[in-house]
Amino acid sequence: MEEKKNLAQMMRDRLNKRAGRKVTLETTKTEELVQVEGWIEMPEYFRRATGAPGIPIGHITQVIGKSDTGKTTLIMEVMVRVQKTGGVVFLIDSEHKFSFERFRIMGGIAEDIVILPVESLEAAWNAWNLVCEDVEDLRKSNPDLPILAVWDSAAASIPDAILEAEAEDQHVSVEARVNNKEIRKLRQKARKYKIAMLIINHSYFSLPKFGVPEEIVKGGTESFYLSTLILKTKRRAWLKRTIDGIDEKFGVHSLLEVFKGHLGGAKATTPFYIVPQGILDGEDALKEYKDLIRDINGPELNKFSLEDLRHAYISSPKKQKTEEEKLKKSKNKKKIVNTEEESSDESED
Known part of the structure; x- marks a missing residue:
């Protein structure tokens, strides 16, 4: 050897x-x-799904899935975690519907996000180049600073050729050609400058003449092959309740699975729960949350962070009354036990 x-x-x-x-x-x-510079640490549900500690730094990660399955919430959670470690978050915004108020409720600082709004696919790639140039300078003085760059979303970025075209014009694979060229350069820059890159994307099914339909990530083959990790979110069910006689959806029960992954060990499809305050990991967390929001209606629910809800619940008259009842029951139980012990002693005498 x-x-x-x-x-x-x-x-x-x-x-x-x-x-x-x-x-x-x-x-x-x-x-x-596997050449991972480091990780953006993620909760247990993410670790179970991917077999890895979190989002890999120096690599491209994509999140795909249908609407209302948790893509944006998952991305927001990663952004919040980077901010809490003192890192920098860039947001290349193609969709223009990112909820900064919800980001605050989840514990993030919206004012500290470096936002680059774009209107076309080419503008998005120019924004990526600007981010990488800025990070190159930043790395000279802060070689270990956590840096996350998010693209929301690749699917919403339309090529200039299509935006400027007439309705009858034909444009075959324009988007794929642009992406295939640019993402090769992006992958090298992610590794060189130690940037965790997150891209929200969509998928579609090809319909072959023979065989089983294949699910394909939008934006070209290189986008798929050069991404180290591709996560998929699926909605299992809506989280519902009835309050004041009104049926209300207050969240989503979703599943997280690896669509493509070369990192970590065993992988699993794991459940997680999406609520206005972020992601809940496990049934115990969901049960606690339902107790916290029992007397709060829908519009009010969107105004409080999870810590605010916990504080309000602990100091609420109902909570105090419940605790008093528990204490009273406990005292009564002790009295019964003491009475039984006294009766037993008298019998022995």
Whole structure:
């Protein structure tokens, strides 16, 4: 084994010498083998789904799924986590419907997002280039600063050729051609400048003449192949309740799965719950949330953070009354036990 290691090292040295610089990668750690610079740490539901600690830094991650399945909420959670570690968040905004008020409710600082609004696909790629140029300068003084760049969304970015065309004009694969060219450069910059890149996208089904329809990520083949991780969200059911005699949807029960992934170990399709305050991980968290919002109607529900709800619930008269009732029951139970013990002692006498 030692002889093979020495031989491998000898070959590395020869290649480096031949190139006049270091061109080989020498590593012994598994994490380094997949060349992940670091992770944006994510909760347990994400870890179970991906088999990885979080969003990989230096790589492109895509999130696909239908409307109201949790794509944007998942992205917002990542953005909040980066901000809480003191990092910088860029948002390339093609859709113009990002809810900054909800981002605040989830614990984020909307004023600290660096927003680049764009109107076309080419403008979006120009925005990516500007972000990478800025990060290149930033890395000179802050080599380890967490940096996240989000594109919301690739699917909503329309090529100039289509925006400026007449209705009868034909444009075949214009979007794919632009994306295939630009995303190759983007992948290299993600790694070079240690940027976690997140792209919201859509998928569609091809309809072959024979065989099973295939689900394809929108935007060209390179977009799929050059993304290290592609996550898919699916809505399982609406979260519903009846308050003041009115049926109300207050959230979504969704599933998270890996559509494509080369990181981590075992993967699973995991449930998570979307509410106005963000993502709840597990049934216990959902049960607690239902208790917190029991007396709050829909419009009011969208005004409070999770911490606000907890504080309001703890200090509410109903909560205090419930706690008093629990304490009273506990005291009565102790009295009954003491009475039984006294009766037992008298019987023995």
